Amino acid sequence: MxxxxxxYEVLGLERNCTLSEIKSEYRKLARKYHPDVNGGxxxxxxxxxxxxxxxAVLSNEGKRRQYDQFGFNKNLFDGFDFGSxxxxxxxxxxxxxxxxxxFGSxxxGGRRNSRRKRGSDISTGVKISFKESAYGVKxxxxxxxxxxxxxxxxxGSTAEDGIVTCRECGGSGSVRIARQTFIGNIITTAxxxxxxxxxxxxxxxxxxxxxxxxxxxxxxxxxxxxGGIHDGDxxxxxxxxxxxxxxxxxxxxxxxxxxxxxxxLKRSGDDVVSNIGISFAQAALGCKIEIETLDGKEEIVIKxxxxxxxxxILKSSGMVQLNGYRRGNHIINIDVRIPxxxxxxxxxxxxxxxEGRKEVIG
Numbered sequence: 001m002x003x004x005x006x007x008y009e010v011l012g013l014e015r016n017c018t019l020s021e022i023k024s025e026y027r028k029l030a031r032k033y034h035p036d037v038n039g040g041x042x043x044x045x046x047x048x049x050x051x052x053x054x055x056a057v058l059s060n061e062g063k064r065r066q067y068d069q070f071g072f073n074k075n076l077f078d079g080f081d082f083g084s085x086x087x088x089x090x091x092x093x094x095x096x097x098x099x100x101x102x103f104g105s106x107x108x109g110g111r112r113n114s115r116r117k118r119g120s121d122i123s124t125g126v127k128i129s130f131k132e133s134a135y136g137v138k139x140x141x142x143x144x145x146x147x148x149x150x151x152x153x154x155x156g157s158t159a160e161d162g163i164v165t166c167r168e169c170g171g172s173g174s175v176r177i178a179r180q181t182f183i184g185n186i187i188t189t190a191x192x193x194x195x196x197x198x199x200x201x202x203x204x205x206x207x208x209x210x211x212x213x214x215x216x217x218x219x220x221x222x223x224x225x226x227g228g229i230h231d232g233d234x235x236x237x238x239x240x241x242x243x244x245x246x247x248x249x250x251x252x253x254x255x256x257x258x259x260x261x262x263x264x265l266k267r268s269g270d271d272v273v274s275n276i277g278i279s280f281a282q283a284a285l286g287c288k289i290e291i292e293t294l295d296g297k298e299e300i301v302i303k304x305x306x307x308x309x310x311x312x313i314l315k316s317s318g319m320v321q322l323n324g325y326r327r328g329n330h331i332i333n334i335d336v337r338i339p340x341x342x343x344x345x346x347x348x349x350x351x352x353x354x355e356g357r358k359e360v361i362g
Contacts, residue, residue, distance in 0.1 A: 007054040007067065015068070019059060026055040117197075119146065119242035119251040126255055128225060130262035134272075134294050134319050136227035140220055141255060146242040147217045149209035154246030156213040162204035166195035173199040213245025223255055228270065228322035231259035264292050270328030272318040277335040278302055293317055293330055300332065308336040 008015050011025045029051045038044035057063045124143045148154040157163050165171040169192035177188050191197040205211025221240055229235075234256045241251025266273045276291060286304035290297055293314065300312060311331055318328030342350070354361045 007058055010050055010054040011058070013058075022055065022058050026051060026059075117244045117248045119244045119248060121251040121254055122241045123254045123256065125258055126223065126225075127258045127260055128229075129260050130265060130267075131294055132225070133229050133231070133257070133259045134227060136229070136320070137225050139223045139225060141223050141253075142218060142220050143253065144216055145219050145240070145253075146214045146244070147219070147250075148243050148245065148248075149206060149213055149215050151208035152206035152213065154213040154243075154248070156202040156206055156209065156211045156245065157204045158206050159204040162206075163200050163202055166192060166199050166201050168192050168194040169199060171199040173197040214243050221253065225257060226323060227320035228324065229257050229259075230267075230322070231257070233257050265294070267319060268331070270319045270321055270326075272328065272330045273333065274330070275333045275335060277337045278306070279337055280339075283307070283334075283336045291332065294319075302334070306334055306336070308334070310334045 008017070011022065011029065013021060013025055017025075030048065033044045033048040033051065035041065035045040035048060057067055122143060122145055124141060126139050126141055128137055128139065149156075152158050155163060166173075169175050173192055173195065174189045174197065175192050177190050179186055179188065192199070195201055202211040206213075209215040219240070221237060223235065223237065225235065234254050237253040237255065239250045240253035243250045264274050272294060274291065276289060278287065278289070282289075282302060283306045284304065286306070287302045288299055289302060290299050294317060298314075300314075302312075311333055314330035314332070316327045317330035320327050339346075351361065
């Protein structure tokens, strides 16, 4: 700005204004002074550059801090003009931030995106047993996917001249669209609907893929499921998804793991929990019982005098930590079962037992 006006004054704001106020005021002034709205009037164009320069500085936290501290310090702002501001901030970026996406493309020059297309992801599932989830397992997954056509190598045509430049977009893959907005007639770019952004038209399509460059095939992949995985966890295999044809990148394969419930074992974090029931006599006198664990059958000792709801903990016999090496514990809940019905002999014996301990019964 040759006359070096105050940026706050340019936007009609106080120095303690908020970023929201800066954006709001710039939006109003941009609508008013945009050259397209004013028929290319030179004064409006100059005013528009002035308010845009002010916005570019005041909307940037770092530059605003420097401006507030040093003002028009020669080292900071000498030679500071409209072109240098938008070279740094990006003319399209400012319009995208204020008015939404689509305005930035006005100033992008309509350049075609040279990045390769990426195919869509595929979702599938796999079932594993409870014990397989504890230690990990390898599974072969079969699924359907779109893959590059082997006949035409993804081109869409086997003929030398089977692919021609799209006339609609001239091979750029994008077209310019004019639309009327609140700041005037705006030219934006959009993907060409005729060629789908490829810039090419298949006039002699491959019979195997019907000109698409890809076809549906059945694929297999070996999946390494880690130990400790939870029911419902998903694993991503990069590059095993769909392909949209030539010059593309395959999407990913997403596999949801479903763990089949175990009849006696349940998971609690990295611990495994099971329940066993013992009789009053077994609890009082002690016993040995065989139980199911992740490592197979194991005999555990019930100590004499075991109480209801006591727990026995088998250290490091639970689940392997996901992406780790330590194991949780196996927690055994003891349930002492009291019989609901007793024989006559059992009643007599229990009464004698109670009398001997001077317990009140009946």
